[in-house]
Amino acid sequence: MAPVPKGGTVAVTGSAGFIGGWVTRRLLDKGYRVRACVRDVEDPVRTTFLKEMPGYASGRLTLHAADLDNAGCFDAIFTGCHGVCHVSHVSKYDDQDYVKMVCDHIIDSVNKSGTVSRVIVTSSIAAVISEADIQEFVRRPVLYEDRYPDEHNPRRTAERQGYSMGKIIAQRSFSDAAERNGTWDAITCCPADNVGPIQSAHQKDMGPWQHNIEMMLLGEYHQNGAYRPWMTVDVRDDAECHIGLLESVDVKNGERYIAWSTDTPNVEDICAGIDRLLPELGHDTPEVTDPFPDRIKEREAEFRAIWEGCELRNDRIRSVTSVNFRPFDESLRDCVESLLTVAKVQPKLKPGFTSRL
Numbered sequence: 001m002a003p004v005p006k007g008g009t010v011a012v013t014g015s016a017g018f019i020g021g022w023v024t025r026r027l028l029d030k031g032y033r034v035r036a037c038v039r040d041v042e043d044p045v046r047t048t049f050l051k052e053m054p055g056y057a058s059g060r061l062t063l064h065a066a067d068l069d070n071a072g073c074f075d076a077i078f079t080g081c082h083g084v085c086h087v088s089h090v091s092k093y094d095d096q097d098y099v100k101m102v103c104d105h106i107i108d109s110v111n112k113s114g115t116v117s118r119v120i121v122t123s124s125i126a127a128v129i130s131e132a133d134i135q136e137f138v139r140r141p142v143l144y145e146d147r148y149p150d151e152h153n154p155r156r157t158a159e160r161q162g163y164s165m166g167k168i169i170a171q172r173s174f175s176d177a178a179e180r181n182g183t184w185d186a187i188t189c190c191p192a193d194n195v196g197p198i199q200s201a202h203q204k205d206m207g208p209w210q211h212n213i214e215m216m217l218l219g220e221y222h223q224n225g226a227y228r229p230w231m232t233v234d235v236r237d238d239a240e241c242h243i244g245l246l247e248s249v250d251v252k253n254g255e256r257y258i259a260w261s262t263d264t265p266n267v268e269d270i271c272a273g274i275d276r277l278l279p280e281l282g283h284d285t286p287e288v289t290d291p292f293p294d295r296i297k298e299r300e301a302e303f304r305a306i307w308e309g310c311e312l313r314n315d316r317i318r319s320v321t322s323v324n325f326r327p328f329d330e331s332l333r334d335c336v337e338s339l340l341t342v343a344k345v346q347p348k349l350k351p352g353f354t355s356r357l
């Protein structure tokens with residue numbers, strides 16, 4: 001199917017979110033017309049940053065109220081669009097019938113539009129690496145697009161792994177629907193752990209990665225599940241991946257692409273990195289606390305070795321887009337500075353340092 005024309009019209013669901021906000025801004029930067037979908041257009045907390053973007057005053061950016069729980073709410077919005085970036089979360093992931101239903105709401109609106117030729121479905125690396133059994137990484141340590149979690153593991157239930165399962169349901173629902181329809185294609189983007197600048201104060205509590213950095217600034221942090229390192233992508237590069245996939249002439253319906261830089265910083269290094277990158281701030285680096293029960297703590301070395309044995313690959317996204325992934329330090333620095341300036345976070349500082357805000 002056709003990529004979207006340069007300067008064409010693209011609808012973005014979840015525009016007020018961390019990733020959707022950057023997809024919206026980067027589309028505008030590149031000359032597109034953008035229909036930003038949010039649940040409440042009149043909510044100043046969530047939409048003021050969108051209304052301050054270049055393009056809003058002229059009408060190149062328009063805001064639209066849509067809750068994907070309501071069938072038909074995207075019908076009018078998608079009509080006339082060339083592309084859709086379906087970035088938003090859904091209301092819940094532990095109910096597979098619900099996930100299928102909201103996918104169908106969007107699919108029906110795409111089908112009715114008669115104009116949309118490509119949909120980018122925002123999935124997650126959870127759809128690649130969320131395993132019920134960590135030993136699966138020993139058996140299959142290469143983390144790339146054709147790798148799926150062990151879907152036959154009996155411990156992979158909607159209760160425990162609903163997010164990962166819901167993302168795979170969405171990927172398949174959109175690809176199957178596009179194939180049946182024949183006039184549009186669905187390309188899935190699987191972002192990793194997004195770090196980078198927030199654009200609006202409300203985004204500090206979302207994420208979760210920027211929220212985790214906020215907690216580090218406030219002087220509190222703990223180990224990640226099973227001592228997993230962060231597998232990062234800068235949120236701005238993630239947005240470029242989404243747009244690159246909209247524009248690519250090389251992608252095909254049903255394919256998915258992982259958006260990550262392949263950096264894998266450990267939590268301790270991220271915490272310490274704030275003071276290393278911004279020594280003038282005087283951040284009082286917190287001790288990383290370990291909340292795990294003893295049976296997990298005893299296996300720390302084993303878990304860390306498993307993660308170190310994993311090989312992260314981003315060949316495919318780099319081959320179909322022109323994205324140059326930023327180094328993690330840049331994402332961390334810009335995230336911290338945005339938390340201070342946009343969200344007015346008051347960091348815990350070493351003796352002798354005072355807040356500049």
Ligand SMILES: NC(=O)c1ccc[n+]([C@@H]2O[C@H](COP(=O)([O-])OP(=O)(O)OC[C@H]3O[C@@H](n4cnc5c(N)ncnc54)[C@H](OP(=O)(O)O)[C@@H]3O)[C@@H](O)[C@H]2O)c1
Pocket residue numbers: 013014015016017018019020037038039040046066067068069087088089090091122123124125190191192193194195203206207208209
């Ligand atoms: N952040 C990450 O590191 C990460 C990593 C992998 C994948 N992802 C995926 O990327 C997407 C965006 O993540 P994010 O971090 O940008 O999330 P976010 O900041 O929490 O934003 C998500 C947006 O989803 C919208 N939303 C939630 N339920 C909705 C509904 N029923 N109808 C319409 N909109 C709804 C919200 O819209 P309103 O603000 O208008 O209420 C919200 O702005 C998600 O699909 C997530 O699974 C994120």
